[in-house]
Amino acid sequence: MSECVFCMIARGEIPAKVVYEDDQVLAFDDIAPQAPVHTLIIPKEHFDRMGPDVPAEVISALFTAVPKVAEAKGVAESGYRVIVNNGPDAMQTVGHLHVHVIGGKRMSHGMVHFE
Ligand code: AMP
Numbered sequence: 740m741s742e743c744v745f746c747m748i749a750r751g752e753i754p755a756k757v758v759y760e761d762d763q764v765l766a767f768d769d770i771a772p773q774a775p776v777h778t779l780i781i782p783k784e785h786f787d788r789m790g791p792d793v794p795a796e797v798i799s800a801l802f803t804a805v806p807k808v809a810e811a812k813g814v815a816e817s818g819y820r821v822i823v824n825n826g827p828d829a830m831q832t833v834g835h836l837h838v839h840v841i842g843g844k845r846m847s848h849g850m851v852h853f854e
């Protein structure tokens with residue numbers, strides 16, 4: 740998966756504004772933020788998307804990082820949306836599993852993207 744952009748970020752080959760990191764996951768700000776706070780959390784190991792091949796420990800590490808990212812970005816109290824765009828119908832554009840943490844503004848109830 741050497742051409743995977745998020746693998747390249749995980750390896751430090753592409754710059755990213757890192758928000759949080761541990762053994763299993765890396766969190767960095769989205770390059771095209773949809774809200775004042777828009778951070779992505781990725782497993783350092785490559786998985787195309789959410790599926791049965793993703794170990795429970797990886798899922799756990801991703802979601803354990805969510806409140807840490809929210810705290811670091813100052814939205815723990817105001818709230819935030821946690822989104823995984825998984826596969827074509829969800830408009831997943833980067834084929835490396837990632838969790839969006841989006842906040843810093845009041846969102847609607849709509850299902851379309853982040854609005
Ligand atoms: P998705 O549509 O869920 O696959 O989201 C992919 C996200 O990755 C989009 O919000 C992009 O703006 C973001 N993205 C793509 N390339 C980069 C990059 N090099 N650094 C940070 N975010 C990126």
Ligand code: ZN
Pocket residue numbers: 740743744745746747784785786834835
């Ligand atoms: Zn990858």
